[in-house]
Amino acid sequence: MAPRTRVDSFELDHTAVRAPYVRLAARYSGPAGDVVTKFDLRLVQPNVQEIATAPLHTIEHLLAGYLRDHLDGPVLVDASPMGCRTGFYLTVLGAPSEPSVLLAAVRALEAVRDHDGPIPGCSPERCGNWRDHSLHGAKAWAAEVLARGFVVQPTVALPDLDPNA
Ligand SMILES: [Zn+2]
Numbered sequence: 001m002a003p004r005t006r007v008d009s010f011e012l013d014h015t016a017v018r019a020p021y022v023r024l025a026a027r028y029s030g031p032a033g034d035v036v037t038k039f040d041l042r043l044v045q046p047n048v049q050e051i052a053t054a055p056l057h058t059i060e061h062l063l064a065g066y067l068r069d070h071l072d073g074p075v076l077v078d079a080s081p082m083g084c085r086t087g088f089y090l091t092v093l094g095a096p097s098e099p100s101v102l103l104a105a106v107r108a109l110e111a112v113r114d115h116d117g118p119i120p121g122c123s124p125e126r127c128g129n130w131r132d133h134s135l136h137g138a139k140a141w142a143a144e145v146l147a148r149g150f151v152v153q154p155t156v157a158l159p160d161l162d163p164n165a
Pocket of ligand 1 (some may be wrong): 057059126128
């Protein structure tokens with residue numbers, strides 16, 4: 001049996017995007033009027049490259065602080081790695097524009113590239129797989145994706161082949 005709920009990210013044509021990019025993925029309004037916005041922060045080209053788990057994990061630990069430092073105003077609820085290991089999902093309280101999130105992501109990744117010192121939260125008490133980290137790899141990936149240049153990626157939807165799918 002298939003899930004009954006269709007998922008927005010499965011409607012994106014992953015062959016028609018150009019990474020690295022920021023994409024507005026979804027915006028939700030709660031009953032009290034609060035707005036929550038979800039962005040894709042895609043670091044590498046889908047189905048062409050993927051980031052190994054150790055550097056991706058270290059980027060996650062560093063982005064947790066650096067993205068909060070650089071998002072001016074909206075509250076970052078969560079920045080989680082995509083299972084395909086090509087980027088991160090960003091969940092934000094509020095409705096920041098794509099260019100403002102792009103700028104914050106670039107600033108945060110510059111901080112990852114230039115990070116000096118221990119990896120935040122890298123201990124058996126604070127992390128679920130503390131041995132699976134690579135600071136060297138995280139810094140190298142941050143430098144590489146920054147050199148390629150981030151864009152705002154509009155959603156390119158897949159053609160709706162089967163309305164019941
Ligand atoms: Zn961890």
